[in-house]
Amino acid sequence: MTNRELLIESIMSEMRREVESFVANITAETDVLDDVENAAREFAQRSGGVVFEAHIKACLEAQRYGHVGDTVELSGGGTAYFERYEERWVLCHLGRYRIKRAYYWDPRGRSGAIPLDERWDLDEREPSPSLRKSIGMLSAEIPFARGRKLMKQMALLDLPEKRLQESGEALGERIQEQNRVEARAALPMLRDPNVGIPEVLPSARSGTLYIQMDGGRLNTTTEGWREPKVATLYWGDDVAEVSKDRRVILEKEYVAVLGDADELAERLWAAACRWEWWKAARVVVLGDGAPWIWNRASDLFPDATQILDLFHVEEHIWETARQLYGGAGKQKDKGAAVSKKSTAKDRKTAAWAKARIAELKAGDIDAVVRNLARLRPSREEARESVATLSGYLGENRSRMNYAKHEADGLTVGSGSIESGIKNVVNQRMKGCGMRWAVDRAESMLNLRAAYLSDVGPAAECLAA
DSSP states (O other): OOHHHHHHHHHHHHHHHHHHHHHHTOOTTTOOHHHHHHHHHHHHHHHHHHHHHHHHHHHHHHTGGGOOSSEEEOTTSSEEEEEEEEEEEEEETTEEEEEEEEEEEETTTTEEEOHHHHHTTOOSSSBOHHHHHHHHHHHHHSOHHHHHHHHHHHHOOOOOHHHHHHHHHHHHHHHHHHHHHHHHHHHHHHHOTTTOOOOOOGGGOOSEEEEEEEEOOEEETTTEEEOOEEEEEEEGGGEEEEETTEEEESSOEEEEESSOHHHHHHHHHHHHHHTTGGGOSEEEEEEOSOHHHHHHHHHHOTTSEEEEOHHHHHHHHHHHHHHHHOOOOSOSSGGGOOOOOOOHHHHHHHHHHHHHHHHHHTTOHHHHHHHHHHOOOSSHHHHHHHHHHHHHHHHTGGGOOHHHHHHTTOOOOSTTSOOHIIIIIIHHHOOTTOOBOHHHHHHHHHHHHHHHOSSSHHHHTTOO
């Protein structure tokens, strides 16, 4: 018999035993739909395990258990010699299996090598590459305890919460290191005048590349509140209108760090180079007005159009309106709104805010500034709010030509588009009572940014 025929015979023999066991345990007189479905799912998993075990055994034999000769050259230098075969457990979606691999040892460097592990992308933990992706997705989406429940129900795998956490964080660390390597490799194009960026004729450029930057807050166990920073890259043509007040980005990439603005800038630069930003007819940087955003934007993309995010300006105006007139007005968090009849203060608050926003959208910044200058509020909090808003508008005056930008077809606010901070940070990392160790927070930021991105090498680590 050929090897293929032997493999078929082995699988069919084991499958027959599984079928016989399945049929023997059927209690048709009492089983209800839930019993039938659960039994079928467990049978499918065991049957898949039979195929998996036979297939992986055939692969191991054909690949000589990773034995590639008497010696192997190590990537870090040195030579390792074949010493023995070692066994290990591999945990996959179908169960836990033991495999044998060739082990090499370098007596001088006192380090070992297992070529099969490297080829099959196995790390020191048990989960297989495919299961690591599933764990990474769950870890990025929901807390580990809930992820364990979901995996048990969906995949029939009951993994300890600690194992989920360790595997998810390890994948985040792997993505983080990958991102840092890419950032270091891209720096010469930014800093070295002998490298520079590719030249593209103006006639060959097309499209608008948007880059949104924002900062948030994250509670850590050792350093208190830290400011995670997130950048989002997407092409204007990839924004689809779902409704009058909502648009979605069809293809985007998130960059997230817990470090300082310079670290975000280096990571953003690497991502933008991958996106070949120099081929864009226009680069637009949207920000909330924080100086670090404009400083890094000017350094990385000196010819970019800088736009103060209208959504954030509106929030500032509404906050000042509430301080001036005491009404409820438009809340920053829509979920905080309470259904009730509006009062005179509410109407006055809304009228003032809407009038200022209308002036801004029409391009009449002077009208807003004049109105603020005429105000003489009696309350100290209101005076401070007016002064803060006046300074905010003055510092960002050149970035608020909304009428012209909208006439040019540019996006001027993120209010109807996904928020990077909300998506990457808040929805997963700011639950009630959550505090993060700094290294684990960095790992989760990288994992979640990769999970939510549609493109990029980090996103490919979690690709289904």
